[in-house]
Amino acid sequence: MKKLLIVSMFLLSIVIFAQEKKFVKSAQTENATNLQIGDSKDWCSVCGMNLKMFYKTNHAYKLDDGTATQYCSIRCLIADKHNHEGHIEKTLVADAKTEKLIDVADAHYVVGSKVPGTMTKVSKIAFANKEDAEAFSKKKSGKKIINFETVYALAKEQMVADNKMLMKKKQMKVYPKGEKLYAKMCNKDIALPKFEFISDLKSHLKNGNVCKKLNEKELQMVALYLWEVKSKDASTVSAVSIDVPKDKKCPVCGMFVYKYPRWAAVLEIEKTDKTDKLYFDGVKDLMKFYMNPEEWGKYKDIKILKVCVTDYYKQTKMDGKKAIYVINSNIYGPMGNELIPFSTLEDAKTFIQDHGGEVVKSLEDVTSEMIIKLDE
Numbered sequence: 001m002k003k004l005l006i007v008s009m010f011l012l013s014i015v016i017f018a019q020e021k022k023f024v025k026s027a028q029t030e031n032a033t034n035l036q037i038g039d040s041k042d043w044c045s046v047c048g049m050n051l052k053m054f055y056k057t058n059h060a061y062k063l064d065d066g067t068a069t070q071y072c073s074i075r076c077l078i079a080d081k082h083n084h085e086g087h088i089e090k091t092l093v094a095d096a097k098t099e100k101l102i103d104v105a106d107a108h109y110v111v112g113s114k115v116p117g118t119m120t121k122v123s124k125i126a127f128a129n130k131e132d133a134e135a136f137s138k139k140k141s142g143k144k145i146i147n148f149e150t151v152y153a154l155a156k157e158q159m160v161a162d163n164k165m166l167m168k169k170k171q172m173k174v175y176p177k178g179e180k181l182y183a184k185m186c187n188k189d190i191a192l193p194k195f196e197f198i199s200d201l202k203s204h205l206k207n208g209n210v211c212k213k214l215n216e217k218e219l220q221m222v223a224l225y226l227w228e229v230k231s232k233d234a235s236t237v238s239a240v241s242i243d244v245p246k247d248k249k250c251p252v253c254g255m256f257v258y259k260y261p262r263w264a265a266v267l268e269i270e271k272t273d274k275t276d277k278l279y280f281d282g283v284k285d286l287m288k289f290y291m292n293p294e295e296w297g298k299y300k301d302i303k304i305l306k307v308c309v310t311d312y313y314k315q316t317k318m319d320g321k322k323a324i325y326v327i328n329s330n331i332y333g334p335m336g337n338e339l340i341p342f343s344t345l346e347d348a349k350t351f352i353q354d355h356g357g358e359v360v361k362s363l364e365d366v367t368s369e370m371i372i373k374l375d376e
Helices: 002-021 074-083 130-140 148-185 198-207 216-228 283-291 345-355 368-374
Strands: 059-063 068-071 088-094 101-103 108-111 124-127 144-146 265-271 274-280 303-310 317-319 324-327 340-342 358-360
Touching: 059 074, 068 074, 074 088, 074 148, 074 345, 108 130, 108 148, 124 130, 124 148, 130 144, 144 148, 148 216, 198 216, 265 283, 274 283, 283 303, 283 368, 324 345, 340 345, 345 358
Parallel strands: none
Antiparallel strands: 059 068, 059 088, 088 101, 108 124, 108 144, 265 274, 265 303, 303 317, 324 340, 324 358
């Protein structure tokens, strides 16, 4: 009996020791603070992740109107910065030890530890006290300890790779499971266009009596499916989209353009007093031609009369010279990385929140260097 008691106490000590060594991202103390207000305050407006569950990587902007917006990670903080440019009074991060929100200027970030990242391959955990950061780094095999300015630049540099990683995970697991849960657990009359952020959609799904009870993981999968797939269904082609004849091939890559109506673009050209239309399976190939027509065969001494592209969200034909473009997102066209057109800057910003990327404000701002980089 005495031997059994000793063994039990030994096993219990192992369990306690293991629990003490495990790093938990969720909020554990009353110091954890959510600065947001309203029905959707519990979630990150960029990705929809539950803020409390990923509290120890939380970041926040305090704005000049007295409000605040909080994020699950530095990745989402960066993705949303353009929406608050000129109105940010203070940037905050959660101290992973005390769980208090601190000014990022006072933070020491442990980068690349064994702790999994939040919305990134490489974890970035902040501490107010440098000694705490050093102790954590030693225990969890951190690669380096850096300040906010350096970690911000690093996270921004990693966003393209992180977005690709996240999209692969969504396409393989999240979207299919979200679709099945939606079909099984929810009403089919959710008016998606009325929501400004995915966090608003999650609040509606949870509190609006439109779905049966979903746990947080299920709620996130349904929300992502609705927000990123169903509301922007790639199979929807507008009656005012670019009408592509079935025999037309892209003069740059040789593919039949009609197979890719979501990405179709067209140049109206004039040559020796005759007009013609050239069709492309994406803006990237169109720009390769636009910048250097003579490289693509019989198109010397032509005059380009009109450029038309397909608005990514509306799926309507629009003037390519008036469009706003996004590059370096995690959405691929038929020829890989693309210039993705939008009719408004707001639509482009919304897309970047979901898929990353950078804004190029007009066709004339597109450079040959950008095109080369998209093909890398």
